[in-house]
Amino acid sequence: MAGFTFDQKIFQKKFVQADGLKNKAKSTVVQCDSICPISTKNASIYKGYSALELLADTLHNIFGEVLSDKKADKNDLKKMLIQQLEYNDDPVLRSVFIELIESIYFDESNDSKALSAALLRYSPASKQKDFGKFVFEVLLDQETRNKFGSAVRDETNPLDDMINNAYNRMNVLQRLSLKGEYSRLFEKEFRVLFTVMNKDFRAALDNRTDFMDEMEFLLSYYLFVYLSRVFLRLDADLYAKPGKGVKETYPLFKCAKEGVSADRECVTNGWRRVEKKTQKIFNHMIVLNMLNCHKNDSAYLSYSELYDLYESQPEEREKMDEALDYIINQYTVVHAAYSTDILGEYVDFSKLDKPSGMDPVARFREKVIYLYNCISLQLDSKEQRRNVAGYVTKNYGYILKMRFVKPWGQLGQMMMITNEDLLTMISICQRTSVRMIPERGIQISDLFEEFDLRGLCMDGKTKQFVTDYLIQINLIDSKCDSEEAQYVKRIQ
Numbered sequence: 001m002a003g004f005t006f007d008q009k010i011f012q013k014k015f016v017q018a019d020g021l022k023n024k025a026k027s028t029v030v031q032c033d034s035i036c037p038i039s040t041k042n043a044s045i046y047k048g049y050s051a052l053e054l055l056a057d058t059l060h061n062i063f064g065e066v067l068s069d070k071k072a073d074k075n076d077l078k079k080m081l082i083q084q085l086e087y088n089d090d091p092v093l094r095s096v097f098i099e100l101i102e103s104i105y106f107d108e109s110n111d112s113k114a115l116s117a118a119l120l121r122y123s124p125a126s127k128q129k130d131f132g133k134f135v136f137e138v139l140l141d142q143e144t145r146n147k148f149g150s151a152v153r154d155e156t157n158p159l160d161d162m163i164n165n166a167y168n169r170m171n172v173l174q175r176l177s178l179k180g181e182y183s184r185l186f187e188k189e190f191r192v193l194f195t196v197m198n199k200d201f202r203a204a205l206d207n208r209t210d211f212m213d214e215m216e217f218l219l220s221y222y223l224f225v226y227l228s229r230v231f232l233r234l235d236a237d238l239y240a241k242p243g244k245g246v247k248e249t250y251p252l253f254k255c256a257k258e259g260v261s262a263d264r265e266c267v268t269n270g271w272r273r274v275e276k277k278t279q280k281i282f283n284h285m286i287v288l289n290m291l292n293c294h295k296n297d298s299a300y301l302s303y304s305e306l307y308d309l310y311e312s313q314p315e316e317r318e319k320m321d322e323a324l325d326y327i328i329n330q331y332t333v334v335h336a337a338y339s340t341d342i343l344g345e346y347v348d349f350s351k352l353d354k355p356s357g358m359d360p361v362a363r364f365r366e367k368v369i370y371l372y373n374c375i376s377l378q379l380d381s382k383e384q385r386r387n388v389a390g391y392v393t394k395n396y397g398y399i400l401k402m403r404f405v406k407p408w409g410q411l412g413q414m415m416m417i418t419n420e421d422l423l424t425m426i427s428i429c430q431r432t433s434v435r436m437i438p439e440r441g442i443q444i445s446d447l448f449e450e451f452d453l454r455g456l457c458m459d460g461k462t463k464q465f466v467t468d469y470l471i472q473i474n475l476i477d478s479k480c481d482s483e484e485a486q487y488v489k490r491i492q
Contacts, residue, residue, distance in 0.1 A: 004309055004316050005298035006291075006323035011330070014293060021335035023379065025285035025392070035185055035285050035300075036138075036227065037130035039395055040388045046395040049128045051220035051403055052120075055212070057132025058140075058219060059121040060176060062149050066125045068174040080166035101159070117152040117212050118160040122167050131223070131399070137182045139222055141194070144201045148215075151205040183300035185230055186237075189248075193229070196432075196453050197222045203431045217424050220403045225455035227400060231277040234284045237303040238372060241365075246304065250457045253404070256418045258465045262411060265459040271405050271415045275397065282392040283379065287372050290327050303368060310364045317360060324367050332374055347381045349374055417456065419469065425456060426475075427491040441487040444476065 015021050025038045039045045060066040081101055082094065126132075136145065156164065167173060187194065197218070204214035228251060236246045251274050252266040260267060292300050301309065310320055332349045352373050355366035379385045401413070403421075408414045417425070426447065430436050435446040442450070448463055458466070467486070470476045475489045 003298060003313070004301070004306075004320050004323070005294040006319065006326075007294050008326060010293040010295065011290065011327070015290065016330075016335070021330060023282075023286045023375065023385075023388075025282055025289060034182055034289060035230065036182060037128070037134050038282070038285065038392060040282075040391055043391045043394040044398070046128050046398040049126065049131070049399060049402060051216045053123075053126040053128070054131055054135065054219050054223065054402075055117075055216045056120045056123045057126055057129045058135045059117065059132075059148075059152065060125060060129070061132050061136035061178070062145060062152070063121055064176050064178055065121075065173045066129075066176055067122060068172055076170055077163075077166050080169055081162050084162050084165060116155060116157075116160055117215075118156040119163055120212070121152065122163070128399075133176075134182050135219055135223060137180055138184050139194075139197060139219075139226060140201065141198045144198045144205075147202050147205050151211060155208070155211075180296065185300070185302055186233060189233070189246075190226070190229065192453060193225070193455065199432045200428050200454070203428050206431075214424060214428065217403075217421055218428070221421075221425075224400055224402070224404050227396070228274045229455065231274060231281055231396075234303070235277055235280060238284070238369060240304045240307065250455060251415060252457050252459055252462070253415045253417050254458070254462050255422065255465050255469070256406070256416045258416075258462060260408070260411065260414075260461075264461065266462060267411055267414065271413050274400065274415070275413075278393050278396045278400070279389075280376075281396060282389045283372060283376050286375050287368070290371070291324070291368075306368065307361075307365055311361045317364070321360075321364065321367075324364070324371065328367065328371055328374070331371070331378075347378050349377065352377060422466065422469075423491060425451070425454070426488060429454075430488070430490055436490075437487070438490070441475075441489045444470075444486040444488055447488055 015024050025034070025040070078098065078101065082097070140148070184190075184194070200218055200222075201215070204218055205211050207214055232251070233246060233248070240246050249269070252270050254260055254264075254266040254270070288300075288302070291306065292298075299305075306320070310317055336346065336349065352370065355363050355370050357363040357366050379389050404415055404417060405413050406416055408416070429447060429450040430442055433442060433446070433450050435450070436442045444467055448458070448466075451458065467476065470488055475491070476486050
């Protein structure tokens with residue numbers, strides 16, 4: 001296990017401003033990592049973010065460039081395109097060509113249409129562009145990044161090539177900083193998930209006829225699954241006992257057209273559970289960013305990793321205690337003069353129980369929990385701070401609801417997958433699974449195990465609904481009553 005590093009200067013630079021200590025959940029220091037993107041400005045900055053925008057923002061990071069603030073002029077772009085065409089001064093041919101590029105690449109608002117990945121990379125950065133950087137740095141491994149770039153370059157047609165050349169000649173692109181900003185959290189615990197998702201990404205990129213649609217689906221899906229798992233685990237991780245680990249239970253999906261009752265597990269252990277945990281994500285991000293104040297000269301450690309490190313490496317304990325004591329003192333003493341909603345009244349940290357354990361391992365754990373409680377108390381002490389924490393919760397709700405959370409009558413919102421997305425996932429599983437038999441397909445029980453590996457977890461009734469649907473559309477032989485004999489045919 002990696003050692004522990006804490007830099008007081010980084011802490012001061014990141015968290016302390018002229019008017020006191022500020023709760024920072026996003027990294028503001030060069031080379032300092034954060035868990036995931038965040039915005040505390042308002043409650044709707046992530047509203048309306050689409051899977052297509054996520055794909056475009058990811059492509060910007062794949063190629064390390066994006067349209068600059070200087071907007072590409074439509075007429076200049078057309079001029080550059082026409083200059084590349086050999087039409088022998090034939091006005092009819094010139095007119096036909098202009099009409100062609102108008103219909104293919106421009107809409108009524110004069111914005112370039114992204115009809116291919118090659119052109120999507122030239123779409124403007126979204127307001128939520130940090131998620132493209134996050135996907136690039138956290139979800140995609142290097143092999144996938146390289147394959148993604150190659151797939152886009154190879155996909156181009158002559159018209160796309162002309163557009164590429166035109167944009168490059170217009171000097172409207174700016175380089176992106178590719179310095180690391182986000183770290184994988186729970187990399188060891190989510191090792192299987194990271195491995196499977198990148199196999200799926202590469203399988204989609206091999207699909208020359210439809211890789212844009214498949215990547216759009218997969219990027220939004222795995223962003224949802226990864227963030228959901230992180231949010232669920234962080235709370236349990238904070239209170240985990242050293243060396244005992246955390247028992248994982250994953251939320252359940254339902255099918256979009258499947259009727260469910262209030263007592264179904266996909267209701268009680270679905271979106272409700274994930275949504276509840278989003279209410280605490282801001283608090284966790286602040287604590288972990290405080291405890292990981294360094295310039296990437298050490299791993300970004302979760303709570304359980306900090307506990308395990310403290311327990312397993314006694315030589316690290318002194319500096320870990322010093323760092324934690326320093327943070328607590330800065331927060332509760334040096335910069336304790338935080339106003340509440342009542343003029344002249346300050347946050348009373350004394351109402352919280354201080355760590356009292358004699359065993360050093362248990363005491364360190366108690367101090368981490370105490371810091372979390374101090375931050376939670378401070379955030380709840382003033383309406384403005386409560387609002388900020390609420391903004392974070394609502395914004396992450398928008399991200400998670402991008403594609404896989406929909407309203408379902410009186411039961412409220414639920415995690416669900418459409419028939420179209422279900423078939424896409426089956427097709428990808430068939431292309432990547434070692435259990436796939438080319439001439440027969442994949443056994444239905446094996447398919448559900450593949451789903452589990454990808455976080456597409458279902459209860460027994462949803463699995464039966466999926467089976468019945470696949471029989472209905474003739475992907476399973478309806479004469480096979482035994483699960484052992486039920487094979488899902490290859491989806492072409």
